Amino acid sequence: MRHLISISDLDREDISYILRKAEEFEDVATGKRKLRILEGKILGNLFFEPSTRTRMSFEVAMKRLGGDVINMTAQEATSIAKGETLADTIRVVSGYCDAIVIRHPLEGAARFAAENSSVPVINAGDGAGQHPTQTLLDLYTIKKECGRLDGITIALMGDLKYSRTIHSLIRALALFDVRIYLISPEALALPEDIMEEVRGEVKRARLEDVISEIDVLYVTRIQKERFPDEEEYRKVSGSYRITAETLKKAKDEMIVMHPLPRVDEIHPSVDTTKHARYFQQSFYGVPVRMAILSEVML
């Protein structure tokens, strides 16, 4: 049985394999081709924290492949949490379905769930920890839109300290021949231990200094819920904002990515530029999750 808990569990070859598989599913994801390879299979979505697109895209991926989905929402999870341990919930639900997708506020919850599950577990975000399927769809977007992963120059901008998306992505990018610029306020800089892990082509920079050089600008939301107090949040939010004007010096083929939802870090004026790829990126979540689901269930 295979679980998908952390991007660090995958090597370069595993990642390339999933991305190749996702490409094969792309026309199924758009509904152009019918495929029912997961018919008779049931996916259990366990969301202990609210989520819209991750939960929905897993559901769409499963249904496009002919499978079925049972959902436990954050609200139902709250009532379960009153009396039942996560270990027991997993033992029960793994008896109902063929694979589990879990999002949980505690770090390491997905790994713990996998240890208590009789079916494969896919991590859809564990607190400030890992979110490997987001990373895979990010890599897929870069590969599709830039034509390659090796040799690209990417700038990661925004909350580099608390963003699990960034932490996972940076570890995965380190497996490829990629140059990475880090753009963030001092208070939201990448944690030292991750810096240490990905030594090499990682440098702190200012956007205006690297904008004409980069192939990808990856922007993240400054997440209010990760701050200890509102004051600290207010100090830095809004200080890193992209507009169409900001991108004037960018290469024509440079793409702007964002894991969504955005608040005000990307101005709507960017949406109509040739650089915007965040909605496409969001769609790519479907073929990538199809590849993952078929991989763990077949």
Added chain:
Amino acid sequence: MKELVVSKIREGTVIDHISAGKALLVLRILKIQPGTALTVSMAMNVPSKKMGRKDIVKVEGMFIKDEELNKIALISPNATINLIKDYVIERKFKVHPPEVVEDVLKCPNHACISNAEREPVKAKFYIKREGMRVTARCHYCGRKIENLDDYIS
């Protein structure tokens, strides 16, 4: 005249060359708690040629398993073990940190599942030794601990 700080034992386990001041942590690692039926003697800050000062722990009537003793390397990588039989050293060895420990360290990350109340979860860490420096990484949340003394459970 030479004077023994702690008397010789007839049979049991002697843990020598413990970094000064860490004898109590050693007992904690070995889960030797108040109320134990074992005869345990301990010396702290004993002068030592090699170390300047050191601690010593002697546990009478019991040969502690190697895997338990090796956990001492987490906080005192220089410690040596003497297993004694009839007042004679039967076996002597240096401790080596295990690759994985369970239920010895506590994760400093409050948001880690290993700290969740009521969950049937054991804190598990992967240990790395670089020279005299021993570090641990949480199996669940990935948090790295450098100062292991502070996180003995």
